[in-house]
Amino acid sequence: MSSTMMTARRWQCVRCGAEVPMSTWMPFRCPNATASDRHHALGIVDEPRPVDLGSHEQPFVAADAHLAWAACADANGMDADRRRALVLETDDAVRAVDGTGFHVTPFGRSAVLSDELGFDADGGIWVKDETGSVGGSQKARFLFSIMLHLRAAEELGVLTDRPPLAIASCGNAALAAATLAKAVDWPIDVYVPTWMSDGFGNRLDQLGATVHRSERRAGDPPGDPAMMRFREAVDAGAIPFTVQGPENALCLDGGRTLGWEIADQLRRDGHEWLDGLFVQVGGGAFASATFTALAASGLDIPTFPVQTEGCAPLDRALQRAAERGIVDVGFHWDELMSVWDAPTSLADGILDDETYDWVDVAHSLRIAGGASVVAAESTVVEAHELAIHAGFDASPTGTAGLAGLLHLLETDPDRFDESSRLAIVMSGVMR
Ligand SMILES: Cc1ncc(COP(=O)(O)O)c(C=O)c1O
Numbered sequence: 034m035s036s037t038m039m040t041a042r043r044w045q046c047v048r049c050g051a052e053v054p055m056s057t058w059m060p061f062r063c064p065n066a067t068a069s070d071r072h073h074a075l076g077i078v079d080e081p082r083p084v085d086l087g088s089h090e091q092p093f094v095a096a097d098a099h100l101a102w103a104a105c106a107d108a109n110g111m112d113a114d115r116r117r118a119l120v121l122e123t124d125d126a127v128r129a130v131d132g133t134g135f136h137v138t139p140f141g142r143s144a145v146l147s148d149e150l151g152f153d154a155d156g157g158i159w160v161k162d163e164t165g166s167v168g169g170s171q172k173a174r175f176l177f178s179i180m181l182h183l184r185a186a187e188e189l190g191v192l193t194d195r196p197p198l199a200i201a202s203c204g205n206a207a208l209a210a211a212t213l214a215k216a217v218d219w220p221i222d223v224y225v226p227t228w229m230s231d232g233f234g235n236r237l238d239q240l241g242a243t244v245h246r247s248e249r250r251a252g253d254p255p256g257d258p259a260m261m262r263f264r265e266a267v268d269a270g271a272i273p274f275t276v277q278g279p280e281n282a283l284c285l286d287g288g289r290t291l292g293w294e295i296a297d298q299l300r301r302d303g304h305e306w307l308d309g310l311f312v313q314v315g316g317g318a319f320a321s322a323t324f325t326a327l328a329a330s331g332l333d334i335p336t337f338p339v340q341t342e343g344c345a346p347l348d349r350a351l352q353r354a355a356e357r358g359i360v361d362v363g364f365h366w367d368e369l370m371s372v373w374d375a376p377t378s379l380a381d382g383i384l385d386d387e388t389y390d391w392v393d394v395a396h397s398l399r400i401a402g403g404a405s406v407v408a409a410e411s412t413v414v415e416a417h418e419l420a421i422h423a424g425f426d427a428s429p430t431g432t433a434g435l436a437g438l439l440h441l442l443e444t445d446p447d448r449f450d451e452s453s454r455l456a457i458v459m460s461g462v463m464r
């Protein structure tokens with residue numbers, strides 16, 4: 034396959050506009066990001082073209098021509114056959130550890146949810162079900178593109194040793210990261226808060242991860258100590274194996290497969306439209322990658338990023354932008370996005386105290402319409418119960434998108450009607 038078929042063109046910072054060629058190895062952070070100025074994030078500039086998944090069940094094989102890791106490998110001389118072999122071989126190794134490999138996950142109308150919420154036969158709630166994906170959530174998709182980039186760098190002789198992988202997380206991202214690391218036998222350090230449960234620590238131990246309980250040290254600045262230890266490890270040479278775009282832009286690459294799948298599945302069903310897609314927002318990579326992928330597929334579906342009343346830094350930043358008449362939010366990142374004090378919610382996987390990947394979410398809202406939603410805590414609980422009733426084995430974090438949908442149906446009853454077609458993503462199996 035010639036390189037002209039690849040759609041990813043270059044990396045570009047959503048804050049300062051710095052450009053990085055697609056052929057660059059380890060394009061993790063914006064070249065202008067510094068220890069004291071982290072508000073930069075490389076985004077993928079590509080030629081919008083719908084992804085046809087064809088008959089492939091492996092989304093990373095199907096979307097090869099669209100993926101940034103593949104464009105980099107291609108530009109450095111790895112042809113399509115070798116890339117395909119690399120994906121399949123790495124995926125087999127993941128399957129051997131997790132019991133499941135990467136596959137196109139189900140997307141369909143939930144009769145129970147649609148009936149419970151009073152939709153008619155034309156409308157309803159469509160669910161993208163990520164609970165059966167690698168590690169039980171969408172997170173592994175984001176890490177697989179980083180892993181493929183590293184494995185390609187090894188194969189082409191660019192990476193000759195294996196610096197440890199590093200991640201700060203105590204949830205689905207840590208589990209996904211440890212699973213992928215074990216699959217390829219790559220050492221990984223997981224930085225976790227002191228309050229992480231022993232049960233979860235044991236699972237990470239079993240996957241061979243080195244777990245670091247990170248307490249606050251004298252002299253630490255305010256903020257998450259696990260994140261601080263993670264950054265120190267990266268400064269000392271570890272590879273950021275994380276689902277936060279500003280720390281490693283390559284995560285957004287693989288995350289886009291989820292949006293491409295939804296677009297392709299809608300097209301196959303003969304309905305190329307939804308009246309809204311609700312996505313729960315923690316660090317924001319999930320929403321950012323999904324909305325961006327839908328737009329690249331030619332679907333400007335109204336966008337509903339969801340946070341909870343106990344932690345809504347994205348919503349606050351968007352409100353500030355609206356009040357101040359700011360459109361180019363990336364340029365005003367420092368002024369608009371600030372740390373949320375004492376985040377709290379039953380949806381504890383989306384308690385990131387600032388939204389890292391938010392500039393593209395703001396962009397999607399502007400282009401495709403929709404609204405930022407802040408769900409009441411009581412609705413977070415209600416949504417989780419409803420999702421379980423409808424047969425989804427998802428955590429309160431993974432049903433928070435449904436909470437946003439319920440919240441909007443209650444607070445803005447005229448926005449949709451019975452024949453509206455709305456979608457959510459269920460993710461994160463209960464542990
Ligand atoms: C199930 C689930 N959904 C959504 C999210 C939020 O993703 P992001 O941090 O990319 O916004 C998380 C994060 O941990 C998660 O575990």
Ligand SMILES: [Zn+2]
Pocket residue numbers: 046047048049050051063064065066072073074
């Ligand atoms: Zn920058």
